[in-house]
Amino acid sequence: MVRPGHWGVRARVERFSEPALLLLLRERPTHGYELLEALPGVTGEARVDMGNLYRVLRGLEEDGLVTSRWEAGEPGPAKRTYELTVEGRRLLDEWAGALQGSRERIDTFLDRYEGR
């Protein structure tokens, strides 16, 4: 984005969709497309690329943070339902801690910005 003329400001948190995913999965097992639609509600507007979402889900599964199974019986295209593992839960907790740190850093910045 450091391209002449393009100093657009978004101030997004890096890979924020990851903890959002984990949080949604903590609430209940869900399939990819549903996560895609629910994510903006958690991240508060981050538009998620579905290509990347599926890649992340597969990666999480490879490392044992989520498990998945094909959902049978239901109408419509087959759905792969993901569920959080204990390790995934731990990763979510890690994220929560890191995000608290981020909040503090932003606060510090804003204090300094306003303070004068």
Add this chain to the structure above:
Amino acid sequence: MVRPGHWGVRARVERFSEPALLLLLRERPTHGYELLEALPGVTGEARVDMGNLYRVLRGLEEDGLVTSRWEAGEPGPAKRTYELTVEGRRLLDEWAGALQGSRERIDTFLDRYEGR
């Protein structure tokens, strides 16, 4: 990122060093190396690569967000001192607004995380 399993968590704000730079320059004109040392104090953690820092500074200047001049007279290596322009000041304000948004999104997330 942190290799093992590649799920390391940092929760950094994208390009946080940019508003930090602008904030420091709002306080007073400064040269690159000094910014490099002052940055962690503002961002509260960001280890900035100096090569990238100088590139960002040049980019900012190309777009008229900062101006620079070679500092003469002083002992030691020549220093290029940067100063914030009106447009740069406006970009900082934009960042501040965006960061407040980030703060709120993180709060929403953490509320949902803790809320149960």
Add this chain to the structure above:
DNA sequence: CTGTTACATGTGTCTTTTACATGTAGGTAG
């Protein structure tokens, strides 16, 4: 006057992350 350290500004390049585009396929409504 040689070597070392600190200051100061940069370039080159690789990897990771994100964005955008496209492909496959089942199901539903007109």
Add this chain to the structure above:
DNA sequence: CTACCTACATGTAAAAGACACATGTAACAG
């Protein structure tokens, strides 16, 4: 049939970040 929605997936390019190194000034030690 065809258009559209759901659902999952791959390919690839651009952006952002990380890592390594090059250049030069000056102070100070030995």
